[in-house]
Amino acid sequence: MAVTPQELFGLDNLPYGVFSIPGDPGESGEPARRRIGVRYGDHVLDAGAAAHALGSPHTPLLRAPSLGPLLAAGRPVWQSVRAALRDWLGNPAHRETVSPLLLPLHPPAESPRLTFHLPFDVADYVDFYASEHHATNVGRIFRPDGEPLTPNWKHLPIGYHGRAGTVVVSGTPVVRPSGQRRPPGAEAPGFGPSRRLDIEAEVGFVVGTPSELGSPVPMAAFRDHVFGVALLNDWSARDIQAWEYVPLGPFLGKSFATSLSPWITPLDALEHARTAPPRRTHPLLPYLDDTGPDAEPQGLDLRLSVYLNGTLISEPPFSAMYWTAAQQLAHLTANGASLRTGDLFASGTVSGPEPGQRGCLLELTWSGAEPLRLPDGEERAFLADGDEVTLTAWAPGPDGARIGLGEVSGRVLPAR
Numbered sequence: 001m002a003v004t005p006q007e008l009f010g011l012d013n014l015p016y017g018v019f020s021i022p023g024d025p026g027e028s029g030e031p032a033r034r035r036i037g038v039r040y041g042d043h044v045l046d047a048g049a050a051a052h053a054l055g056s057p058h059t060p061l062l063r064a065p066s067l068g069p070l071l072a073a074g075r076p077v078w079q080s081v082r083a084a085l086r087d088w089l090g091n092p093a094h095r096e097t098v099s100p101l102l103l104p105l106h107p108p109a110e111s112p113r114l115t116f117h118l119p120f121d122v123a124d125y126v127d128f129y130a131s132e133h134h135a136t137n138v139g140r141i142f143r144p145d146g147e148p149l150t151p152n153w154k155h156l157p158i159g160y161h162g163r164a165g166t167v168v169v170s171g172t173p174v175v176r177p178s179g180q181r182r183p184p185g186a187e188a189p190g191f192g193p194s195r196r197l198d199i200e201a202e203v204g205f206v207v208g209t210p211s212e213l214g215s216p217v218p219m220a221a222f223r224d225h226v227f228g229v230a231l232l233n234d235w236s237a238r239d240i241q242a243w244e245y246v247p248l249g250p251f252l253g254k255s256f257a258t259s260l261s262p263w264i265t266p267l268d269a270l271e272h273a274r275t276a277p278p279r280r281t282h283p284l285l286p287y288l289d290d291t292g293p294d295a296e297p298q299g300l301d302l303r304l305s306v307y308l309n310g311t312l313i314s315e316p317p318f319s320a321m322y323w324t325a326a327q328q329l330a331h332l333t334a335n336g337a338s339l340r341t342g343d344l345f346a347s348g349t350v351s352g353p354e355p356g357q358r359g360c361l362l363e364l365t366w367s368g369a370e371p372l373r374l375p376d377g378e379e380r381a382f383l384a385d386g387d388e389v390t391l392t393a394w395a396p397g398p399d400g401a402r403i404g405l406g407e408v409s410g411r412v413l414p415a416r
Helices: 047-053 068-073 075-090 092-101 132-142 219-225 238-244 267-273 325-332
Strands: 016-020 035-040 043-046 102-104 115-117 125-128 159-161 167-169 178-181 190-193 201-207 226-233 258-260 303-308 311-314 344-346 388-396 402-413
Touching (some): 035 047, 035 075, 043 075, 047 075, 125 325, 159 325, 201 303, 201 325, 219 325, 226 267, 258 402, 325 344
Parallel strands (some): 125 344
Antiparallel strands (some): 016 115, 178 190, 201 344, 226 258, 303 388, 388 402
């Protein structure tokens, strides 16, 4: 099956996911057998079945029920598997073998639909705060009479350690969290459902190759450890967070859910999206310095779109992010903290310089002072029960092609 040059999921992309087919016999008590899939156009290749049928030495990795073994195999294997997949899907000699293993993403009504799962076991989760535009807007909202950026912001990528166990695959409903919150003017907090539920449009980076405890990972080793990227929505309860985060940072206001796309795009698919990050305004310490004449451009030109109930509300540009993923990884391990296969670290909210490029409702509505008006006439300062948020993105590919990053979505359910 061939795809057009305009296709977001052609041979230059080939993102990985994990799927099952309802009714397919499972193992170990699972309702259906999980398989590694590779997206090609509007189909999904059963990668393990293809590897077995073509006698590939990578069959054990691709027949696993998770991407974990492939992630752990390291970059030379990642590149070899990717080259094999491009050959299987692009070489007419394999068409007769491969075509029956391409499953439609949108099958006829009488056929079972594919179910997508979290594609790997998340080992640790770290969320950063890497957009200067986002950090500046937040600073102006909460500190209107002070400096918007904290003194450390231009010297290190600020982050916090999140909760790996509540990272969920796209499509998983998000239950409105409850917690302590103190309304303006109140002397004491109360407990109840969040009234200021928000989104954060982000990009996640998936670690494959682990590192040794006590050994920092330099920026130059970024590609040896990071397998790929995925869209991510780090839901945020702003009122719970505002009361609890001083002095130790986000906790219950962030840990209830983080939605991740089912598609992991290999870094090698984003070669044509590499770009220089914004100009550095402060000297950087050596382990973070990416300003030298031989420094490779570590920024990424990813074009995000944010939809609320089907309405486009923002288009954040990832190329505007001040801190790169390579700097984030270097800082994350600078104290000797080790990486594990399946670690996930996120960029933080992606926002650009224009009002229509802000990656969260806190910014888009200026903390509720300027609500969004939707096509049905309703207004939103923050999310209402029943709202559905979807993030999509694409990146430049070779010869004018586009690389799709899939989507991540979630619908808000009432508090329990």
